Amino acid sequence: MKRDWDLIRAILVAAEESEGPLSTADVEGWPADAVNYHIELIVEAGLATGGCTTYLNNGGRTCRIESLTWQGHELLDGIRSKTAWNAIQRVAKEKGLALTFEVVKLAAAEVVKSLFR
Incomplete structure (x- = not known):
């Protein structure tokens, strides 16, 4: 599976x-x-x-x-928002990256950073 x-x-x-x-x-x-x-x-x-x-x-x-x-809450905080989740998926796809655990965490951090720019 x-x-x-x-x-x-x-x-x-x-x-x-x-x-x-x-x-x-x-x-x-x-x-x-x-x-x-x-x-x-x-x-x-x-x-x-x-x-x-x-x-x-x-x-x-x-x-x-x-x-x-704690790790579960941290990950969920980064992917809970449907807007953020869609952005994470879009960025990973645009960059040709598989959605691995590390990619999801890094992409979530980048999405949050972009909101503060």
Whole structure:
């Protein structure tokens, strides 16, 4: 499965807005397997605490985010705004760059800098 930055952004926003842990079912509009995969990536990247559970009786799987980490909040602060997110995607595409974690962080910082010029 490919990493989908739009889904990552949606999960981070939903996790921040959540009153408690965020589960797969709380992220609407995306297939459960994609949400599970991306929650797992978010936790592995240190952007959130949480994990996944596989049920032995039916092989089903669900993932959850307990809370965002400092790193998760920092990243989300840079990509929360739809305007900023669109600018990040546009700049990366114009420069022929893949949306890696480092590119997203650098582009978000550049977008913020450009607002102060």
